[in-house]
Amino acid sequence: MKNNNKKTAISCYLFVVILLFSPWVSCEEQNEALNLSVEDLLNVEVTSVAKKAQSLNDAPAAAFVISNEDIKRSGATSIPDALRLAPGLDVAKIDSNKWAVSSRGFNGRFANKLLVLIDGRNAYTRSFSGVYWENQDVMMEDIDRIEVIRGPGAALWGANAVNGVINIITKHSAETQGGSLNVGGGTKEQDFGSFRYGAKLSENTTARAYVKGFNRSDNTHLSGDKAGDDWDKVQGGFRMDAQISARDALTTQGDIYQTHVNQSSYYPQLTPPFQFTGKDTNSASGGNVLSRLQHTFSPTSDYSLQFYYDTYSRDEGPYHDSRDTLDLDFQHRFALLDRHEIIWGLGYRFGHDQIVGNVFPNGSSIFTINPVSVNDQLYGGFIQDELTLIDNKLWLTLGSKFEHNDYSGFEGQPSARVMWAPHNQHRLWAGISRAVRTPSRVEQDFNLLSFVTPPQALSSPPFGTPPVAVTVQGNPDYRSEQVITYETGYRTTLTKTVSLDVTGFYNDYSDLRYPLPGAPSFNGSSVIQPLIFTNQLQGKTYGVEIATIWQMLDWWRWDANYSWLHTQFDNSIGNPQTGVSPKQRVSLRGALSPRRDVDLDFWLRYVDTNFTVGTFGNASVKGYVTFDLRVAWRPYAGIELALVGQNLAAQKHLEYIQENQTLPTAIDRGMYGKISWSF
Amino acid sequence: MSKRVGKYLPLLGLGLLFNTGLPTLAQSLEEQTVLAALALNIVRFTTWPSDAPMKDTIDFCVIGDNVIQQSFAGIDHKPVGTKTLHIINLSRLRNFEDCHVLYVSELKQNILLQVFAEIKKRPLLTVGESYDFAAQGGMVGLENVDGKITLHVNLTAAHESNLNISARLLKLAKIIGN
Numbered sequence: 124m125k126n127n128n129k130k131t132a133i134s135c136y137l138f139v140v141i142l143l144f145s146p147w148v149s150c151e152e153q154n155e156a157l158n159l160s161v162e163d164l165l166n167v168e169v170t171s172v173a174k175k176a177q178s179l180n181d182a183p184a185a186a187f188v189i190s191n192e193d194i195k196r197s198g199a200t201s202i203p204d205a206l207r208l209a210p211g212l213d214v215a216k217i218d219s220n221k222w223a224v225s226s227r228g229f230n231g232r233f234a235n236k237l238l239v240l241i242d243g244r245n246a247y248t249r250s251f252s253g254v255y256w257e258n259q260d261v262m263m264e265d266i267d268r269i270e271v272i273r274g275p276g277a278a279l280w281g282a283n284a285v286n287g288v289i290n291i292i293t294k295h296s297a298e299t300q301g302g303s304l305n306v307g308g309g310t311k312e313q314d315f316g317s318f319r320y321g322a323k324l325s326e327n328t329t330a331r332a333y334v335k336g337f338n339r340s341d342n343t344h345l346s347g348d349k350a351g352d353d354w355d356k357v358q359g360g361f362r363m364d365a366q367i368s369a370r371d372a373l374t375t376q377g378d379i380y381q382t383h384v385n386q387s388s389y390y391p392q393l394t395p396p397f398q399f400t401g402k403d404t405n406s407a408s409g410g411n412v413l414s415r416l417q418h419t420f421s422p423t424s425d426y427s428l429q430f431y432y433d434t435y436s437r438d439e440g441p442y443h444d445s446r447d448t449l450d451l452d453f454q455h456r457f458a459l460l461d462r463h464e465i466i467w468g469l470g471y472r473f474g475h476d477q478i479v480g481n482v483f484p485n486g487s488s489i490f491t492i493n494p495v496s497v498n499d500q501l502y503g504g505f506i507q508d509e510l511t512l513i514d515n516k517l518w519l520t521l522g523s524k525f526e527h528n529d530y531s532g533f534e535g536q537p538s539a540r541v542m543w544a545p546h547n548q549h550r551l552w553a554g555i556s557r558a559v560r561t562p563s564r565v566e567q568d569f570n571l572l573s574f575v576t577p578p579q580a581l582s583s584p585p586f587g588t589p590p591v592a593v594t595v596q597g598n599p600d601y602r603s604e605q606v607i608t609y610e611t612g613y614r615t616t617l618t619k620t621v622s623l624d625v626t627g628f629y630n631d632y633s634d635l636r637y638p639l640p641g642a643p644s645f646n647g648s649s650v651i652q653p654l655i656f657t658n659q660l661q662g663k664t665y666g667v668e669i670a671t672i673w674q675m676l677d678w679w680r681w682d683a684n685y686s687w688l689h690t691q692f693d694n695s696i697g698n699p700q701t702g703v704s705p706k707q708r709v710s711l712r713g714a715l716s717p718r719r720d721v722d723l724d725f726w727l728r729y730v731d732t733n734f735t736v737g738t739f740g741n742a743s744v745k746g747y748v749t750f751d752l753r754v755a756w757r758p759y760a761g762i763e764l765a766l767v768g769q770n771l772a773a774q775k776h777l778e779y780i781q782e783n784q785t786l787p788t789a790i791d792r793g794m795y796g797k798i799s800w801s802f
Numbered sequence: 803m804s805k806r807v808g809k810y811l812p813l814l815g816l817g818l819l820f821n822t823g824l825p826t827l828a829q830s831l832e833e834q835t836v837l838a839a840l841a842l843n844i845v846r847f848t849t850w851p852s853d854a855p856m857k858d859t860i861d862f863c864v865i866g867d868n869v870i871q872q873s874f875a876g877i878d879h880k881p882v883g884t885k886t887l888h889i890i891n892l893s894r895l896r897n898f899e900d901c902h903v904l905y906v907s908e909l910k911q912n913i914l915l916q917v918f919a920e921i922k923k924r925p926l927l928t929v930g931e932s933y934d935f936a937a938q939g940g941m942v943g944l945e946n947v948d949g950k951i952t953l954h955v956n957l958t959a960a961h962e963s964n965l966n967i968s969a970r971l972l973k974l975a976k977i978i979g980n
Contacts (some may be wrong), residue, residue: 153835153838153839153873153876155831156831156835156836156838156839156844157839157876157877158823159839160843161970161971161974162849164836164839164840164843164951165840165951165952165953167830167831167836167950168830168831168948168949168950169830169831169832169833169836169946170830170831170832170949171832171833171834171948172833173832174833174869176870177869178867178868178869179867179868181867272817282828310915363886364816369915369919370912370916372911372912385918417912419912419915419916420914420916421916421919421920422893422895422896422913422916422917422920423896425912425913458894458896459893461894461896464894511893511894514893515891515893532834544868547868547871547872547875548868548872584860607815616868616869619832667897758832760957788861
């Protein structure tokens, strides 16, 4: 009751303060501006800080944009950590070098229902249908924005955009001219540095090149021991943009990286003591090159032709995974009649992989795959029509992707969306979509020793039960998982300084992955109990995501997000063996610039209980509250000194337990300093 | 949960108190409002050729998001000489022939160049926000330089379209080209 009173008092106060900054102020401003002469208008100080709170995006989808400024002021040093800024995303750090990232539930290290693109290049790997986040990096200072679209994006982007699409977009090279040098260090972010230089190569060509590297130190096991999850990485890359003619623009870019990843792992084995822990020292390397030609016929018609090649090689303790991908994409946009905007495209992708089970130094192995190497292809097309029903008021978007892959054959992924703008301060939208998550290589072809129950001595020796080995087995008949999603949303700028974005969704999943116990066998010393991947699980999720921005003062902005998620499985077949993402997440950020040369930021996060499944059994990871602080000072133009404290609320906290192999690792409190010089 | 979050509530409260306690920055106006007022003045300082199709209204087309649309609603129906300004929010990049003024808030580079190509030499005043709007073929560019708006005028583009921009305005602008 007391709590309720408190809440009421707070909301009243908020309401009063919001009223103080309501449109009356801006009406006054408008009249004032219209009464000024041109000379005065050119001399008056203008502010544009509230723009972010006022812009409503015009996509009929649950979209959220993380800007370069947001990333900088959050203090995030990696892409997944920056993604915590978005509502609806579940980001959990497994250890220093691994993340579990998903949208609208189903999280895991190998979360498979979220598509990630970096400048148009797919970062989602077919090997396990997911993203090796530790492999994905860019120069954070050169990110233009990260677009986060929750819900299916399959009609445009294709398979695996089941619960969301993340588009990481770096700046055009014309916007990164000159040098940028960033160096720093601290407790968890032990030392890091990056250098970028951009130049004009000719009248119509700009380019930049960068190199970055870091050492990140290890965290702590729950027992208090060092977790040994430290890692390092070196990465370099370039981007070149050429305006070949008034109609043609060519972008070419590439990256190359090398990383060393350490972890303490836990593995089962068939011989006594039936389990062992190891300190893995793994490495990964990779690179990519991408080229995109854009030709513009007219303001309403253009096409782009994109090619990329991506390669990576990743050692995990139990296996080695390497993959080469070639991708070709064509997209054409044009206006038809007076009311249609059509986008259609064609794509082709070729993949070559090699996945091999490793033998541990003690002679045991837990992972086999057959065949070890596969060439696979994907081809498809899409068409979307955005139809204006009433000018500036009502739009209908219909589209579908049709594609063929070597794992599940043909897939059709349609979507229908409608958006209504009753007033330029309000947008309402609703949509229905179908999307599929196509099978991965391991889901069809692998065999993994998951855990071994040691032999039990019975009361009358020498009799006893033999060891029982549980193996997870791929299934060549494993099909796509599918979802039908119903979404609706409302966006408004309540006043010039307050915006609100609310989305509700209902997801109906079928053919989800379910490990079905197969017939046990006896190999002479152990009982083998296989768990075979099937598509027998059904489930539903529904939830609400709220994002608000309040530009309280010219120099003080609040960003608050709240996500609520309910996950429900059909339990009639048994334990669903699927992770359940936190029910609630809160992010509250305050960005203050009390002086032009000083920034103060704080970021409070609450994450509800996370339910994880894996070889350690099913576990509930306790909810946590933590916060980050950042102070930055710009003593001279182009120079910024920043001090960032991360996860300050507790000395350490557990965010996630990986499905297998990684021992539960708590994330430590951290602090780092950074000097940036732009010239 | 509420107990733990409760610990941080005083912080929020403190923030709200500060809100009323500290003064805002000196005399400043919102950028979009200033841009709309400037755009109205630019129209007032422009003369269209006598053969331009123009009746009682000067049709002012706006390409921009809801923020821009809202700001420009404030100059709708304002008098310009004997005529009145009429704001048209363009949701599609077509029918430019219906406009006397085209205001571009934000447009991808490749598309902007094609808009210029399409309306070239028509008696259509183009005003835009990017720093190189005028250099790329637009007539009047409005650039925010350290919190103040700077005018850029491309006289060649204006002359090609037979538009005459008053010397009083040109005096305040940076002239691009000859």
